[in-house]
Amino acid sequence: VELILIIGISLLLQFAAAFFAFRLIRVTGFQIAWVLISSAFCVMAIRRVIVLAQLLAGEVPHSRELATELVGLVISILMLAGVLFIGPLFRTIKAAEAALRQSRDELEGLVAARTEELQDTNARLSVELDERRKAEHLMAQYAGDLARSNAELEQFAYVASHDLQEPLRMVASFTQLLGKRYRDKLDADADEFIGFAVDGSTRMQRLLNDLLAYSRVGTRSKPFAAVECASVLSDALANLKPAIEESGARVTHEPLPIVRGDEVQLIQLFQNLLGNAAKFRGHEPLQVHISAELQDGDWVFAVRDNGIGIAPEQQERIFLIFQRLHHRSEYPGTGIGLALCKRIVERHGGRIWVESEVGKGTTFYFTIKGGENAPNGPRALSAN
């Protein structure tokens, strides 16, 4: 009876195992494997059905013993347990896989979205870049055109003043020769006419020379180097020695910096400003004071005098080429000095302006790009 019971239970268990093994197909795939396992269980179960039938029929097969069947039962339990255990395990794995797949899909979606965004941005940027490139190209073209036309103008001014010198030299020389050789030999009118011709031609020569100097600021300039302004000032004063001495001027200065520039041009700049101060001095003994101050990275120079001053309505005009505020008989000159100053300052990337009160004095300011600042010690320069 026990034998029958045991075999019956094993048989049921094996059927159950076969059933669950078959169901695993749905969960895990591996269709063939599970069909084979399931059928194996079925075969084992069927064998037990046969044995059971034989037992019930009263035949006792000698091979069947209780112990063996007990082992079979245990194996059946284990098989069922195994099959039952594998199911949830696979299910868990499947779920994990699905979760993984889902999060990967999400991630991929995100990446795709971001990539699209990036592509959009890239496209926008490249359009912008194109535009900017076009603008830069245009700008370079304009700058080139401007530089070319400036260079041509400078060349023109240079050639004009240079080549005009030659014939003018002839006019001037021969009218002078005429004056020299025939003064008092013709009549009073002739002497006067010759005088006008000589005066006109020499004035024209001066204008041409000045125009030449003006155009040379652009065409004959040297590359910038470190320039000590104190030595520039003393050079300018040395060049102006007669005029300064004649005016009895007292020239003082504060510590002056080292700047980057064209030394020859800076000497010319100081010379013109100081020369102007000496020329347009008032009744008081002339005092000129030069200072330099660093403002927003630029050196602001000031050349202050106590001369006759400039009326406010004239303060713009003085920087234009060949503009004069006085009759030649009062103050000689072509009117180039300050125009030249302006050109020199502008070539150094700065600007020049004036503050003045008639009868009190004038201060010329100009800026030069800063950078190297090593002011020299305070020193007073006196012309006498």
Added chain:
Amino acid sequence: MDREHCRPIEILLVEDNPGDVRLTQEALREGKVRNHLHVAADGVEAMAFLRREGQHAQAPQPDLILLDLNLPKKGGREVLAEIKEDPDLRRIPVVILTVSKAEEDVLKSYNLHANCYITKPVNLDQFLEVVKSIEDFWLTVVLLPPR
């Protein structure tokens, strides 16, 4: 008495501007030294004169050459180079007399062995003065090579 004072000094002026030629003549006329001024109006003529070619077969060898740089046909620089390369001519002092103040012109001229470089003054009196000082220096102070 100096040798120079026994015979006139031969000067070759290479100058294309008749005005300058005349001014130089005027200046030299006022000078102390007796001189013959020969004029070549361009570089080719100057070389023909110096080498006694064609119509210049009878030309004397100059004691001094006054040379302008801007000349038609053959420039002053070429003339200078040819003079200084010629063993028969290179001992003749060459005074560059030009309007150019360009450093480049000055340097190139000296590199080609110019004996001195003078810019023509714009002012008449200064011009006369310069020509006179050329005369003073090269024709009385300096001892020139023997003929």
